[in-house]
Amino acid sequence: MNLSTSQLYLRLLSYVKPYWRVFAASILGTAIAAATEPLLPALLKPMLDGTFVQKDDFVIRWAPLIIILIFLVRGIAGFVATYAINWVGNKVVMDLRGEMFRKLLTLPTAYYDNHATGNLISKLTFDVTQVTAAATSVVTVTIRDSIIIAGLMGWLLYLNWKLTLLSLIVTPAVALVIYTINRRLRNSSRDSQRAMGNVTQVIEESVGAHKVVKLFGGQQYEEQRFTSETNWMRRHAMKQAAAAAANVPLVQLVAAVALAVIIYLATAQAKTDATSVGGFLSFVAAMLMLTAPIKRLTGISEHMQRGLAAAESVFELLDTASEPDAGTVAIGRARGALHIEHLNFAYQSESTDEKSAIRQALSDICLDIPAGQTVALVGASGSGKSTLANLVPRFYLPGSGRITLDGHNLNELTLTSLRANIALVSQEVLLFNDTLAANIAYGQTRAVSESEIVAAATAAHAMEFIREWPEGLNTLVGERGVKLSGGQRQRIAIARAILKDAPVLILDEATSALDSESERHVQAALETLMQGRTTLVIAHRLSTIEKADRIVVLHKGEIAEIGTHSELLAKNGVYAQLHSVQFSPGAHLIPQDAQG
Template sequence: MKKAQKSGDWRPFIDLIRQTNPSKPMLMGAILMSIATTIVGLFIPLFTKSLVDSFSLTSLNPGTIVVLVIAFIAQTISGGISIYLLNHVGQTVVANLRDRLWKKFLVLPIPYYDHHRTGEMLSRMTNDTGVVKGLITNHLTGFFTGIISIIGSITVLLIIDWKMTLIMLIAVPTTLLVLIPLGRQTFKISRGLQNETAHFTAMITQVLSEIRLVKASNAESVEYKNGKQGISNLFQFGLKEGKVQAVISPIISLIMMALLVVIIGYGGMRVSSGSLSAGDLVAFILYLIQIILPMTQFTTFFTQLQKAKGATERIIKTLEQYEEDHTSGQKLQNIYQPITVERLTFGYENGKPVLMDLNFIAEPGKVTAIVGPSGGGKTTLFSLLERYYSPLEGTIRIGPDSINDFSLKSWRSQIGYVSQDSPLIAGTIRENICYGMEKEISDTELQHAAKMAYADHFIDEFLERYETEVGERGIKLSGGQRQRIGIARALLRNPKILMLDEATSSLDSQSEIYVQKALENLMTGRTTLVIAHRLSTVVDADQILFIEKGRITGKGTHRELLHSHPMYREFATQQLRLHTTTDGIEIM
């Protein structure tokens, strides 16, 4: 990566393009067509020279005119083909880059998403790849044809008059003295501009995705100021880029115009003295134009190259990130075994441990409830069971085997997860229930899952039933409806391990009744782990774990914890109607 940061190092950019496997025949065809166009253009000044030196009406024969017309038509056609082929190559390169990035994003581990904003990743997919495409489709042929045009023109000019050619070549080192330092500056500005673009994209993506929160909080003015600051930062980078262009373009134009004036003045003296023909001078000027135009194209090309190298640096950095391996490991065959958590300790990066020395066994087919104060690490435990993170110490086993011995695909396919706010995608109810299923789901299977989740009641009320659009993140459905869609999705997957994270905590009493019935259907015959704040939903659990400050401080049934665990008893007293009998504490 350090090499990619050097403004003069093209290798990371070239390697990245090579990895996309662009069509070599198309690329070579585009370049050859452009070269052919340029070569044809090199003969036109020679024809003009002959025409000027021996101009008369009798010298204009039809054959010469036909040849000239054919040359122009051939030049136009080859130029058009070259542009199309190069656009095809550029679009292919960008499509392959975006495909690699998209595939990479989907296999990056959860810790990566903890430290990177969604908008920045969107910027990698759109802005940075767009910069690479622009370089290839708009500027690459100009670079190659410019080199051919300059070399060919200088060669012919040396033959026509080497003295005038040497005078012209003095401008080359002067031009390079301007381009090289400004190119380095362009690279720095471009990298800053693209980073700021990524931050700005991340900010507006976050705001627009949570626009209801913004409006409910009357935060429009605050977010406007944040957005305006981002726009101002982009504006400042744009101005810096404009300043560099304001220096490069006029200086190049000044050098070229000064050169043209010198050539015309010196050439005119040579013509008047008889040492140079008028046709030679006209040809010299035409060739000079064929040198000047590529020089201006080179300026744009190198500016775009600096931008592309900055974009490449970020794309490569993303592609080099560690990714999850979903296929390595054995397939989980016997899921009906106890899940054993032994000496489990975990902490997020640069933080104190969230979970410390957890030990418990979740028996197959039974319900293990996890309760305790907020922030105790309950949801983090679920994340470790899902293998979103790896523990710092200890193991999680199913039967005698560590869960890490099984492939991620095999392990996660056995888990059904229903969270407090069941996530939905923008699409139909059918698409949301069937989400993630690899096989085709029949209407019978779909309707059975919906019925078991008590979702068929409200689905049948919709005009389009299972084809009803739910809106972004399911906004058109109520909380209870979203939960039942999530439960139907889990039922369709038929998982053997079920994890419920506050699945009924945010529902009204009527919705909770339906969801609770759906959960009872879902939990039947499955190893179930439940995170609950409402003790009424877990009093019948086979085992309750009380977690506070990352440690299990109580373990047993509801009745056992009422007698043995003061804080659990306090929770129960606050949430449940209790009275004391001669035998102990009872629920009324």
């Protein structure tokens, strides 16, 4: 994303547009509060001259009341301005977060492969909050202080236009200081946000893998990682603080030099009676009051640059292309016939080089799977089993070739209708921190009755343990289902798939991590689930796929053999080799690579 500063800022302000009425109220309140500022030095001249010199009773009586009135109006207007701008700012953050989260839900799987979870979380939790000041309060501060400066300058010109014009000499010097500081602030803000993403990533990994950290004694290593990343964050923050801290003093120093010269000249005029006491004090007061708005205006560059750097990060995510969904055919309920023709696929890196493919994962795969048939995919690790299964629900797009469902090219189908026909049960079951019932009914677009949930859980052999919980289906499973055993999580996932009742089923290592007792329950549940469905089974444990209608043996991304369990054993090829390795004495000592 190569947006100029003005384009970036205008895009950011577009998120304020829906709330323009409240924003306008804030601007109005700001303008009213700012307009009262020049009234104070303007009152000094008539008040001092009228009371101490002319002894005017009217001025003596009404001057204190006018001052109270000015501060009353200023206080009310200031409250309205501050409340309104904070309301708009929080609305903008909420809208941006919502849009970012919706974008995350539509990003392709390859994006998640190439981006750390912690960095994505940091964008939603940290970066987006940094844009608030740039989108809202920077505008109001600019308007308020511009009005104050304009008012004070107008009064100064009225009092003594020659001295006032002299003060404008410092403008180029102030502009140069602000420009130089702004560049440093933007760069340090970018670095600080990246560092925050890295810190979030370390926290997320350490918390998620706390058992591994404890068991392998990784506390010191994780502490070093965290200290290193937080130190980088501190260093970037200090660069930012140094630039911001230098900004205001430098501007004030330039302004102070000009102010000193002007006061000296004004004092010389006062000696020659060219100005009155009230006029002189009013002029000096107005000049002194100019320093505060100038300080604030130069200080907002820190918030502006931090906000614009954050906006770059936010819009980078929002501008990332979503999953391609150019399909126009809504297939309805499919029969489940899959046909794969000359399929090729290579994983891509984020490199800009033309030869950015990491490796060829699948080469010239041709396979016909009639509706209702169970096909097992076996092979060594890295042979392409999971890749092939991931292409069916279009988690990735093939480089060439095609897959059809009931004769329809998958690319022609809408993602919603395609994925409505596919259910997945994987080795790593992901449950949400919700009730058992909610996890079983997850993603259903219709109202699901408790009886349907119970029926699905019963078919998945899950009600056996659900009844043991005091709250039954209303039991909270904890983060990622931590309160359940591996076998119990698998059966909840199977119940979810049963309730979805999709004609195409993908089983990705669904029993590989289970003990014998759990595997018996899960295998029985899977047999119920597979009935009448087109099923792709990915398995390392060959004993679980002996009943498959066909077994496809993959080797280095190519189909090596196809047949039934007995046919492949008789061929004495790759499958027979894998089988003999697994079932030979000491097979438990064979590395996972050999087992496939």
